[in-house]
Amino acid sequence: MQSIETLMPFAFVCFASFFTLTNPLGTMPVFLTMTKGLDEEQRAQIVKRATLISFFTLLAFTFTGQFLFSFFGISANGFRIAAGIIILKIGYDMLQARFTNTKLSDEEIRTYANDISITPLSIPMLCGPGAIANGIMLMDQADTFEMQAILVGMIGLIYLLSYVILRASSRLTPVLGETGLNVMMRLMGLILMVIAVECFVGGLKPILIDIIHS
Numbered sequence: 001m002q003s004i005e006t007l008m009p010f011a012f013v014c015f016a017s018f019f020t021l022t023n024p025l026g027t028m029p030v031f032l033t034m035t036k037g038l039d040e041e042q043r044a045q046i047v048k049r050a051t052l053i054s055f056f057t058l059l060a061f062t063f064t065g066q067f068l069f070s071f072f073g074i075s076a077n078g079f080r081i082a083a084g085i086i087i088l089k090i091g092y093d094m095l096q097a098r099f100t101n102t103k104l105s106d107e108e109i110r111t112y113a114n115d116i117s118i119t120p121l122s123i124p125m126l127c128g129p130g131a132i133a134n135g136i137m138l139m140d141q142a143d144t145f146e147m148q149a150i151l152v153g154m155i156g157l158i159y160l161l162s163y164v165i166l167r168a169s170s171r172l173t174p175v176l177g178e179t180g181l182n183v184m185m186r187l188m189g190l191i192l193m194v195i196a197v198e199c200f201v202g203g204l205k206p207i208l209i210d211i212i213h214s
Contacts, residue, residue: 010147014138014154021131022054024162026191028169029184030094030125034116040170047166049117054127055159059152062135076133080203083129088196090120094189126162129199 035043061068069076135155142148 007146007150010141011150011154014151015157017134017138018131018154018158019161021128021134022126022158022162024126024165026188027121027125027162028166029188030090030192031121031166032169033094033185034121035170043170044167046117046121047163050122050126051159051163051166053118053122054162055156057123057127058131058135058155058159061132062139062151062155065132065136065139075207076129077203077206079129079132080199081207083124084196084198084200084203086120086124086196087128087192087199090125091189091192091196094185094192096189126159 031047035046038046068074135151138151139148142151
């Protein structure tokens with residue numbers, strides 16, 4: 001059995017890295033904008049669905065990521081390129097203020113809520129390529145049952161915090177106002193586009209280097 005002195009630093013690394021990569025605070029303005037016009041019950045369902053999907057998706061990749069990548073011949077760099085394109089499209093839409101308050105029927109609202117809870121809220125925002133890669137890397141380091149239990153527990157804690165933060169975000173709407181939300185949406189859209197470019201270049205660069213060397 002490992003000592004506390006060994007497990008605590010690993011737990012801190014897990015918490016800090018996953019909280020930074022999932023970034024629930026940065027997701028708040030995106031969530032508020034996309035769910036504008038929906039009631040609290042519908043927002044609660046979206047948050048619950050998104051965090052559960054993110055939790056189980058990240059766990060699945062954490063435990064089976066390396067096997068799946070090798071089995072299907074998928075490279076981490078290709079995954080980063082695809083994710084970069086998706087995030088770039090989301091950021092561009094936010095920069096253009098395309099997430100607007102539209103009138104939807106009850107059936108359209110249910111479909112819309114289910115769609116955004118999966119993409120983009122769950123994947124790639126709360127559970128993106130960075131978080132998945134981090135999970136796979138930390139699982140490689142977790143060579144004991146105690147460390148694996150800490151890793152799983154920290155993933156669960158991160159998405160519990162994400163649920164609480166996103167559920168409380170609707171209370172900020174009256175404080176921020178329409179102008180504040182629009183400003184935050186455009187700023188976050190710009191930041192997302194920068195992240196998308198970094199993600200895309202990070203995946204493309206090793207591929208180009210291999211092509212040049214070959």
